[in-house]
Structure formats: structure tokens, C-alpha cells
Amino acid sequence: MNTQRYSYSTAILSAFEYLLENYPEVFVIGQGLWSPWYVGNSMTDLEKNFGVDRIIDTPVSEAATTGAAIGASLAGMKPIVVHPRMDFMLYAMDAMVNQAAKWSHMFGGQSHPGVTIRSIINRGGEQGAQHSQALHAWFAHVPGLRVVMPSTVADARDLLIASVLCNDPVIYIDDRWLYEQEDDLPPVTELNLTSQMPLVSIIGVDITIVASGHSSLLAREAAQKLQNENISVEVIDVRVLNPFFAEKIIESVKKTKNLLVVDSGWISGGFSAEIIAKVVESLPVNCLNNPPVRIALPDAPAPTSIVLEKDYYTSSDDVVNTVRKIVKN
Amino acid sequence: MHLYDKPSGFYGSVPIVAGTVSLAVGAAMAAKMQKTDDIGAAYIGDGAVEEGVVHESFNLAKIQKAPILFIIENNLFASHMHISLRQPSNMISRFAVANDIPYKVVDGNDVVAVAKASEELINDMRAGKGPALIELITYRWYGHVDWRDDVDVGVKRSLDDIENWKARDPILRLSKAMMKAKMWTKEEEENLNINIEKEIHTSWERAMKDPYPASSATLKYVYFHENK
Numbered sequence: 001m002n003t004q005r006y007s008y009s010t011a012i013l014s015a016f017e018y019l020l021e022n023y024p025e026v027f028v029i030g031q032g033l034w035s036p037w038y039v040g041n042s043m044t045d046l047e048k049n050f051g052v053d054r055i056i057d058t059p060v061s062e063a064a065t066t067g068a069a070i071g072a073s074l075a076g077m078k079p080i081v082v083h084p085r086m087d088f089m090l091y092a093m094d095a096m097v098n099q100a101a102k103w104s105h106m107f108g109g110q111s112h113p114g115v116t117i118r119s120i121i122n123r124g125g126e127q128g129a130q131h132s133q134a135l136h137a138w139f140a141h142v143p144g145l146r147v148v149m150p151s152t153v154a155d156a157r158d159l160l161i162a163s164v165l166c167n168d169p170v171i172y173i174d175d176r177w178l179y180e181q182e183d184d185l186p187p188v189t190e191l192n193l194t195s196q197m198p199l200v201s202i203i204g205v206d207i208t209i210v211a212s213g214h215s216s217l218l219a220r221e222a223a224q225k226l227q228n229e230n231i232s233v234e235v236i237d238v239r240v241l242n243p244f245f246a247e248k249i250i251e252s253v254k255k256t257k258n259l260l261v262v263d264s265g266w267i268s269g270g271f272s273a274e275i276i277a278k279v280v281e282s283l284p285v286n287c288l289n290n291p292p293v294r295i296a297l298p299d300a301p302a303p304t305s306i307v308l309e310k311d312y313y314t315s316s317d318d319v320v321n322t323v324r325k326i327v328k329n
Numbered sequence: 330m331h332l333y334d335k336p337s338g339f340y341g342s343v344p345i346v347a348g349t350v351s352l353a354v355g356a357a358m359a360a361k362m363q364k365t366d367d368i369g370a371a372y373i374g375d376g377a378v379e380e381g382v383v384h385e386s387f388n389l390a391k392i393q394k395a396p397i398l399f400i401i402e403n404n405l406f407a408s409h410m411h412i413s414l415r416q417p418s419n420m421i422s423r424f425a426v427a428n429d430i431p432y433k434v435v436d437g438n439d440v441v442a443v444a445k446a447s448e449e450l451i452n453d454m455r456a457g458k459g460p461a462l463i464e465l466i467t468y469r470w471y472g473h474v475d476w477r478d479d480v481d482v483g484v485k486r487s488l489d490d491i492e493n494w495k496a497r498d499p500i501l502r503l504s505k506a507m508m509k510a511k512m513w514t515k516e517e518e519e520n521l522n523i524n525i526e527k528e529i530h531t532s533w534e535r536a537m538k539d540p541y542p543a544s545s546a547t548l549k550y551v552y553f554h555e556n557k
Contacts, residue, residue: 027362053362059392064385067351068358071369074340075359094382098345099352106331107341109550143551167553194552243552 003184011157012042030082066092100169101144129301140241147242151216153183162193204234207258212238215262222319246278267296347380357397369397376407394459425462437465468494
């Protein structure tokens, strides 16, 4: 098949190009769009190729910008809002949670804000507590929002396109720590976001690891390392956190009888708990060989010190060590 | 609360104060991109300008030259608080000055004056001059929540004030002026009032007979695709 080499970030760029070329109602709005160092190389030259009327760099106004995109979607456009850091997006909570998420429901299904809000998790490098947050669990809690966390190069491109073509408000969350991954992709096939399910990315029999976004990459790396020790890991990438469909995960855990969840958010009240709850609710009693385990961030804001950061964030070795403990129990 | 009438260009009204002002700016930006003759219109009160997003919206609309009319009904009250307890000035149009947005301050109880001023501003907007603001000075007859005068729930205002403002009822003033100009008669006014009463009554009856939604409705409209 005719494939092309992409990194995760250039895959995002190619999704923007595909949408802007094929859908005249698509426009992009957010901060830093004419100075794309904000967003790595995921938006290079878009304003040159598609014009500053469709690639709109904005005042420092997350709330109004996000609201304006929602309003434009109600008037027939397909806007993409870009928040180069999730931390700053919190100014726009009313627009996302009170307006976009509720709109279809409040008006009895007569009106739908088909808006995509791209938010980037950008952490590490001693950037500290306000330049680091992974708040996907908050948005997964809100009915009416679709929450997408691509982990692979293919999903980075194809789920962005699917998000924009979807008629609902979508929070699309990518992660700067994923940008260097590479893969060969076939030409675009448009996917229907509503039928995208968790995906088994590695098949195994000893334990199921469930994760999303960057945590899925850690899980895949851990699974490779554990192969050498004859531990066979099944990795499931959640991909879409809201609405969340757990069937594939439940089937997998019935087979492996061990469950580990890895998540890039805080442990308390986080999405890791939701995954375990949904799975355990549907399992027969005594199905598991070990209690389910989760790896997530400690309940503290991100530290600024590089020494503390090393402990704070999860590594693939942390995942390897935890799996060893569970499986050899 | 949740009012909607897309065929009339009414995209929605919701209870969060100022929550839809930025949405209206976006609708105006869409009209500009789609090159229709449409404009955006956001109706807000004097209380709404105390929300930060309104100022972001003024600024964004101006910098984007979005064809939107910000219609400020300054009725001096927000919930239980008089404007003098909430703002250092009772003129909302000062925020138009701050954002270099053309504006007019009008007697909000004068229908003809409101129509004339709006027309001028809208014509300029359609000529590509960007946003405009119209401040309508008026008064709140009723309480924050219901049909009562609301003189004794934390709001310091006298019944005299309310009666004086009721004498400036914009519909009453318009009707009197039209009669004076021999544009219509007392009889026509009475007939119109009877017809309006009838329409309200019929709609009320229809609403009371309308069945409650099925229990499936709670989940049905959360997402678009579940609406099929």
C-alpha cells in the first residue's frame, strides 16, 4: 500500500491540512498559531498555506476564543480551537462545560455545537505546576463532551479528523511527549468518531494494561521489555475516554485475570479509577488472580525541581516493575 | 431559560449570565466568513458586563471586525443589587470607548429611538465596520426571579420609582404617539391586545396539554448521534 512516513506531530499537521483542504467550513483559532513554536511542528506554515482568515491567532483570551468557536459551530462552521497548554484552557471552562457540553441536551437535540477543542499536555523540563497538567478525567466526567486521547501516530491524524467531522463538541488531547514517535501511514480514511472503541495494541495473556495518551506508549514500551522475561502483556489503548466503552477491556481481563491501569493524571478521583470500576463491575466474582493496580501521579501538583520531577512522572520502568510484582505474586 | 428559534436566527438563550456573549461573537465571525448579510446580536444586562468574558468578547470582536451588535439593557439592577453597589459608574458604554467600539446611548423605553439607533449601527456593521454597542437605559419592573415587585428582598427601591417607570412603558408610549399622529386608533389597539391575549391563552392551553417527555429523553439528546 502507498504509505508515507509521519511523526506524531506531523501526523497532526497532516490532519489539519486534510481538513482545511477538503472542508471550507473548517477554521482554526487559538493562541500562538502564527508563531507555531508553541505547538511543536504540528501546525507549521498553516497560516501561510491557508491564510490568516482561516488560521486565526487571537488575543490572550481563552474564554472568548473558545466561546466564539462554539458560536461559529452553531452557525454552520467546523472550528478547531487550539490551546497550546491545557493549564491555560481552564479559563474556558464555562464555554466548554456549561455551553458546548449542554447545548444539544438543553435544546432537545435541535442544535449541536460541532466544535473541536485541541488541548496539549505539555509537561516536564522543570516547567512546574501550571505548565504540566493532564486533566482529561475532568472532561471525561462531563456528559455531552467527547474526549479523545490519541496515543499513536495513526490516531493523532485520524482521530483529529474524526473529531472535527463529528457533530458533537470534542476535547482532543495530545501530549508533547508523544511527538517523536514515527510510523508509516496509508492515505486518510475518514473514521466515524462515535464507533471508535478501545484498541488492543499488543496481544498478551498474563496481564492487561489499560492506558491512554502517553501512558499507552509507556505500556507498549513496558510490554516490549517484559517479553524478554517471558511475561506476555496485553495492552489496550482507551483512545476515547468519553463516552467510555469498556467491553474490550472486560473481555481482555477475563482472559488475563490481571489488570493494571496507567494514567497520566492524579490518582485520586482520576480516570484510572473509572476504568477499574467499569471492569470490576462486569467481572464474575473471583475472576481476578490479583487485585487491580493503578499507576498514576501522586496527589500533588507537578514539582519544578528536576530531581523531584523524575520521581513524580511515570516511566516505562515503573510499569515494568509493577507488572513483575503483580504477575510473580 | 432554554429558548431557541433557529428559523428566526435565534440560536439559543441560556441561564449562565454572559455565557453566550462569546458565542454570539463567533456566530458573527461565521457570518463574516460565510459572506452572508447576517449580523450577530447579543442581548445582555448591566450585570453581565461584570463578567470577564464579556470584555474578552468586546476585544475579540473588535480585533476580528466581527459584525456584532452588543445590546445592553441597562435596567440598573442585577439580582438584588443596584448598579451603584456594583460598579463605579452607571454608564456601560464606557466599555465601548475602552475597546474603540462605536456606540449609542438611547432611551430604552422609546421604541422608535431604539429602532433608529440600531438601524444606523447595523448599516455600518453591514458595510464592514465591525462591532457596535447600543446601551438602552431602562428599568426593571419585576424581581430577579418572578412577577413580584421585589422591593423588600434586599433591593432598596420604592414603589413610587416603579410606578414612575411603568408610566414610561415603551408599548404604551408608542401606541399613544401613533394615535396622536393618527397612524392607528384606540380600537385597533384594543383589537391587537385581544388577539395577543388569545394567542397567549391558546399557547398556554397547548403547553398544559403537551405530554411530559418519555423517560428515554434524558439520555437521548446528550450527543448528536444518539438522536437518530
